[in-house]
Amino acid sequence: MKKLITILLLTCSLMTVSAQYPDGKQLLERIDRNMSSENRIFTSSMIIYGRRTTHTVKMKTWTAGEKKSFTEYLFPAREQGTKMLKLEEQLWIYSPSTDRIIQIAGHMLRQSVMGSDLSYEDLMEDNRLEGQYDAKVTGTEVIDGNQCWVVELKAVVPEIAYQGMKLWVDQERNIPLREEMYAKGGTLLKRTELSDVQRIGNRWYPRKILFRDMLRDGKGTEFLIEDIEFNVQIPEHIFSKASLKK
Amino acid sequence: MIRFLFKGLIRDRNRSLLPFLVTAIGVMLTVVFHAWITGVINNSIEFSARFSSGHVKIxxxxxxxxxxxxxxxxxxxxxxxxxxAVSAAYPEMDFASRIYFAGLIDVPDSTGETRAQGPAIGIAIDLLSGNNEEKERMNIPSSLRRGRLPATGKEALLSDEFAGKLGISPGETFTLVGTSMLGELTMYNFILSGTVDFGTTALDRGTLIADLSDVREALNMADAAGEVLGFFKSGVYAEEEAIEISERFNARYFSEDDEFSPVMKTLSMQNNMGFLVEYSGKLQNILIAVFILAMSLILWNAGLLGGLRRYGEFGMRLAIGEEKSHVYKTMLLESLIIGFFASVTGLAFGMLIAFYLQEKGVDLGMMMKNASIMMPRVFRAQITPWTWVAGFIPGFLSTQIGTMLAGAGIYKRQTAQLFKELES
Structure with a gap:
């Protein structure tokens, strides 16, 4: 009888704990409302901490949905005027020093941008989580004094950069404060720390993200959003090859 | 005496032909094999030194x-x-900076759009300073197939096969898409001045050769180089000297606490070349030992067969009072004559074949179609002073040893039994 009561109590307590966790799908929707948008224009800096040197790259990016993106490098002088256009899975790069537009093969999208810990996909894609991943909240943890949900994500679409993710989502602001990205085989590929979360319009958004590519040496890359506008009108001609040489 | 034995050998060919042929063929094979293996190993070491490892590398x-x-x-x-600093400290060596890099070669069409693309392995060497050492070291002038060598900045060479695949001809422009020293994506335009064919699958598949200053600009590597290669002025790799120089260099420059401090490695410390260097040194001894052993066994058997055939002759000679030692000595003298002439004949034929292989070489490109290691496509034999020794001396010795072993039976014959044996 004692055993039966213990089992019942344990089951009830587990059910209670489980009921306290939010639904994974709903949580992803709330994250997407903060992190994703129809389109956006932002100016950012990447401080790349290499094994030997630290260098900074500054750029302006126009993104529409998940498939169109255009980036222009503003700094350093050597890179100034270099532009990148990404449409679907195709990437073109224009270099003013050669006056050439070169198409980069699809697999290159997962390569490092300018020696940073970000890939072209990381930089130029604004993928929504909901619809691409199944999510399950597995616990809670505190990060920098913020109570977070620990969420495990599993991709439901095959063509996606990271087949698995683990997020630490701020319970109050519904924004990830830490992310881990995994390959299909379970290898940890990247880790990010999101901070300096600010209120921009009706959403919370991190102005600073520290990326760490776990497969290479280095101290990571700080990605700083200097200014960002969401859901503004972007002329269609921006996302054309003609705009690369302008 | 020698004349008498010589006449006997000529008149009774059964006595001399088999040992002569066996020894001559053996010597010929040893000479060819020795020259070929020496050539293959030395070709590989020299090729690796010139294109990749140097005699030492910093x-x-x-x-x-x-x-x-x-x-x-x-x-x-x-x-x-x-x-x-190193040129002053180690005057017995020449030093040269090189940058090895990977990149994408993009060939534009008339509108500037990508017409063809292919991955390339780039080698940046001193092409334009007026010092021809690096060009000569990499056989670039003699490897030129089309066009000319770079004469000014922003000119480069592509391997002929690669240029053919990309459909680009000398005079046309192509873009190198690479990664800078800071990891940035870089693009740099070159004019194709000519194409080269090194006869090496790994290089001919997709190589770009450009001047160091251009590649430094392209890859944002001002006053930097991936590697500094050192070559003995004699042109020949000397293991002990190389080790001594590297130890002196590392004692002065290398620091365990600084991962960017320079370190010098000898050729044998790189790319598993140590095995080849060591093997090359021991090769002659191994070959000679194997030859003597194998030939001695064969000639022993040939001697036994000859001894059986001449059983009656030896018996008769012993029966009429010839000393056992004298019979044995004449046998040895006979084998000395056979050994000498057979070795000379084998050496002559072997050297002819080895010389042909040294001059013409053998194209093993088909066997190395997918090889990723840097090896020459055409291997050549190499005749060294040791090649003469490796064939002649063992050929000479093996006939003696074979006869010594086979002739030992003479001492077992009992004089008392000889007439009985002869009667039967």
């Missing part, structure tokens, strides 16, 4: 740990100063 410690990936972000900075 890299940063961090670069050396991942040298196969040519991580130019870990390259040596301040190579001009380092070159001056």
């Amino acid at each position: 890299m940063t410690q961090a670069y050396a740990d991942n040298a196969a990936q040519t991580p130019n972000d870990l390259a040596i900075i301040g190579t001009d100063t380092l070159l001056e």
